[in-house]
Amino acid sequence: MAKFKISKKISTALINSLSAGVVPRVGVEHIAVGREKELKSLLQNLEDIGEGVAAFRFIIGNYGSGKSFLLQLIRSRAMEQGFVVADADLSSERRLAGSNNEGLATYRELMSRLATKTRPDGGALVAVLEGWINKIQQEVVTETGMYPNDNGFDDKVESKIREVVQYIEDLVHGFDFGSIIIAYWRGYRLDNDELKNAAMRWLRGEFTTKIEAKAALGVRVIIDDESWYDYIKLLAKFVAEIGYKGLLILVDEAVNLYQISTTVTREKNYNRLLAMFNDTMQCKAEHLGIVVGGTTKFLEDPNRGLFADQAWRRRTKESRFVAQAGVQEYLGPVIRLNPLTEEEIITLLQRLTEIHAVNFGYEKTLTNSNLQEFVKEIVNRLGAEALLTPGEIVRDFMSVLNILYQNPKIVFTELIHGSKFRLTVVGKDADIDEDDAAQFSL
Numbered sequence: 001m002a003k004f005k006i007s008k009k010i011s012t013a014l015i016n017s018l019s020a021g022v023v024p025r026v027g028v029e030h031i032a033v034g035r036e037k038e039l040k041s042l043l044q045n046l047e048d049i050g051e052g053v054a055a056f057r058f059i060i061g062n063y064g065s066g067k068s069f070l071l072q073l074i075r076s077r078a079m080e081q082g083f084v085v086a087d088a089d090l091s092s093e094r095r096l097a098g099s100n101n102e103g104l105a106t107y108r109e110l111m112s113r114l115a116t117k118t119r120p121d122g123g124a125l126v127a128v129l130e131g132w133i134n135k136i137q138q139e140v141v142t143e144t145g146m147y148p149n150d151n152g153f154d155d156k157v158e159s160k161i162r163e164v165v166q167y168i169e170d171l172v173h174g175f176d177f178g179s180i181i182i183a184y185w186r187g188y189r190l191d192n193d194e195l196k197n198a199a200m201r202w203l204r205g206e207f208t209t210k211i212e213a214k215a216a217l218g219v220r221v222i223i224d225d226e227s228w229y230d231y232i233k234l235l236a237k238f239v240a241e242i243g244y245k246g247l248l249i250l251v252d253e254a255v256n257l258y259q260i261s262t263t264v265t266r267e268k269n270y271n272r273l274l275a276m277f278n279d280t281m282q283c284k285a286e287h288l289g290i291v292v293g294g295t296t297k298f299l300e301d302p303n304r305g306l307f308a309d310q311a312w313r314r315r316t317k318e319s320r321f322v323a324q325a326g327v328q329e330y331l332g333p334v335i336r337l338n339p340l341t342e343e344e345i346i347t348l349l350q351r352l353t354e355i356h357a358v359n360f361g362y363e364k365t366l367t368n369s370n371l372q373e374f375v376k377e378i379v380n381r382l383g384a385e386a387l388l389t390p391g392e393i394v395r396d397f398m399s400v401l402n403i404l405y406q407n408p409k410i411v412f413t414e415l416i417h418g419s420k421f422r423l424t425v426v427g428k429d430a431d432i433d434e435d436d437a438a439q440f441s442l
Contacts, residue, residue, distance in 0.1 A: 004354040006359075008359065010026055011355050011358055013025075013027055014030065014355055021391075023068040023072055025072055025075075029073065031351050031355070032069075033340065034348070035069075035070055035073070035337075038070060039070070039073060039074070041331060043077060046078055046245070046248070046289065049287055049289045050081070050082075052287055053283055054279065054281075054283055054285040054286060054287070055288075056280040056281060056333060057334075058291075058292050058294060059071065059337065060293075060294055060295070060296055060334055061296070061337030064391020065337040065338075066337055066389070067252065067337060071291060075248070078248045079116060079117045079120055082244055083246055084115070084235075084244050084246070085116070086113050086114045086115065089251075090251060091253065094106040095257060095269050096229075097265075097269050098225065098269075099265070102225070103272065104223065104225045106251075107223065107229075108204060108205050110249065111125060111203065114128070125200065128242075129184055130188070132242040132243070135242075137153075137157055144156060157185075164238075165181055167241050168241070171230075171233065172230045172233075173221065173231060174234060176220075177238070179219055180199050198217050199217065202223070203223075205222075205228060205231075209222070210222055233279070233288060235247055236286065245287070247289070248290075249290045251290065252292075254294030255298045257294075257298065258294070258295070258304055258305055266304065270312065277290075277315065299334070315333060316334050318332075318334070339389055342372075345375055346371050349374065349375070349397055352401065356402075366404075373413065377417060378393050403415060
């Protein structure tokens with residue numbers, strides 16, 4: 001049997017993340033189990049986005065069902081395929097709209113986490129712009145035989161840059177966006193770091209007053225809480241024009257919108273989300289994908305969830321035919337994450353066992369019977385009626401692997417059946433009622 005292959009860097013990152021109950025940002029493909037249909041549907045969205053259309057999907061599931069994991073998996077695939085990707089978790093400080101620039105805070109987070117295949121850890125905005133400028137310079141060299149120090153070379157480059165900018169100037173706020181791109185080029189051309197930095201600050205939404213922006217860049221507008229989504233659409237169009245497949249935006253923890261106590265503020269956020277949804281579904285945006293991760297209550301609660309709004313209910317409610325057939329529908333706007341089967345969970349534990357053994361350089365000793373015994377013990381402790389999710393067992397299983405590796409004399413069966421073995425119980429969390437206290441989360 002061939003030995004499982006994975007780099008030390010990736011295996012260490014996976015083990016550290018999973019042991020801490022955190023969804024890994026790298027290596028997720030090594031532990032992708034049981035979500036093939038969901039992933040296939042999202043990959044089809046990427047193909048469509050690459051062709052110039054837009055897409056919007058919700059990933060809905062209970063805590064520990066794998067929402068964040070699936071978001072990270074599609075993030076990784078998108079970068080591999082040549083997309084620019086940005087992700088952000090919503091919180092009390094980061095929303096889609098608010099009275100204290102909470103929407104702008106989300107935009108700033110997305111810009112700081114902008115990533116590409118060559119810059120997967122974020123902060124890729126400068127690399128995207130300068131990579132494009134370098135590409136244009138190479139084209140000018142090839143087409144004209146001129147070199148960067150030749151008279152007229154920079155004029156040729158600027159002419160090509162303006163050709164791209166013209167494609168976005170007709171969009172809302174497109175002229176100002178284009179002006180900033182030109183300003184960055186001029187800073188690059190003149191080796192003027194102050195001008196380049198000012199352009200980057202503007203693109204990242206860091207100017208707080210129009211007066212400040214006009215003094216630094218000559219533009220009379222700034223990105224603010226009301227306009228930030230327009231600039232997301234502009235960025236998507238821009239990156240597609242300069243050679244990327246498009247822009248993929250991943251927004252997790254949408255339950256934080258559900259938790260907003262003030263009805264007016266909550267509805268304002270839901271309305272902003274609806275505008276984004278309508279834009280993409282009606283193809284008013286190009287080369288843009290938006291994927292939002294949220295809990296079932298965020299979507300379906302008739303009092304505070306999206307279903308409280310008839311417009312949202314009409315767009316996202318499951319078809320009666322899907323309900324009657326008792327099947328899962330993967331092409332609609334909502335992807336619902338059902339629990340993994342026991343076989344799929346066993347496969348996941350096998351992968352984790354192999355990764356742990358390779359990382360620490362030992363021969364794995366746990367058998368399939370051991371893994372089945374572990375799952376049975378978890379089910380017994382949770383209760384037979386509990387829906388088993390990856391998050392309910394992964395962190396505890398990683399803890400077991402760590403203990404066995406560090407303490408070779410400990411017997412697996414005695415460890416998991418012992419009275420000292422405690423499951424990781426989530427404390428009072430965002431969307432968990434008291435009667436859900438037995439739930440567990442990754």
